[in-house]
Amino acid sequence: MTGSTEATAKPDTRRRGPYVCGLDAAMDVVSGKWKALILWELEAYGTRRYAEIRRGLPGVSDKVLAQQLREMETDGLLHREVFPEVPPRVEYSLTEHGVALNAALAPLGDWGTGRISRLAAEDG
Template identity: 40%
Template structure:
């Protein structure tokens, strides 16, 4: 994989490149969608809404979304541990675009019959 120094500046500063680097992948958009539909979800609830994701991949994806400041992870010091996830302000800014993708996808499914 190339280092940033080797990537042309026009690609480094491209908004589409930046956005898809943060929300691209099989699960990120779906996780953001579910968090947009409900203000707070616990790990187990997210796991149930995405039955095709492994525990390892869900944990990794949630970490990446948190690192990119798209979600907020709130941990309660209880036994058993309780962790809740919600959209950050930046994540909330994405919701109109994700909603648009949702509507586009529904139209395409209808066209395909």
């Protein structure tokens, strides 16, 4: 039976190098539509439960959010704490590595805010 479990497990499609530059390595960690927004949500509001993150990201499916959170935990961006309670309570928070990545993404967010303003001005 062990072989059948392995056969149905999804392969890890994320890259782990070799990278051609630092930007390549950084983009590997934040790839996916929701990861930067998850980082922002946790930076803005602090420790959050799954449902709170989900409410803060309208449009994300449960499947995709769970996958993105798992990948971010594996990449050392998030800390996932499970409390031994009934019903179970799980909280997510940024690690030091996640805080640093969020700080690195802040100028990109500033650029995006400027883009939104430019597009609004063009639309009149």
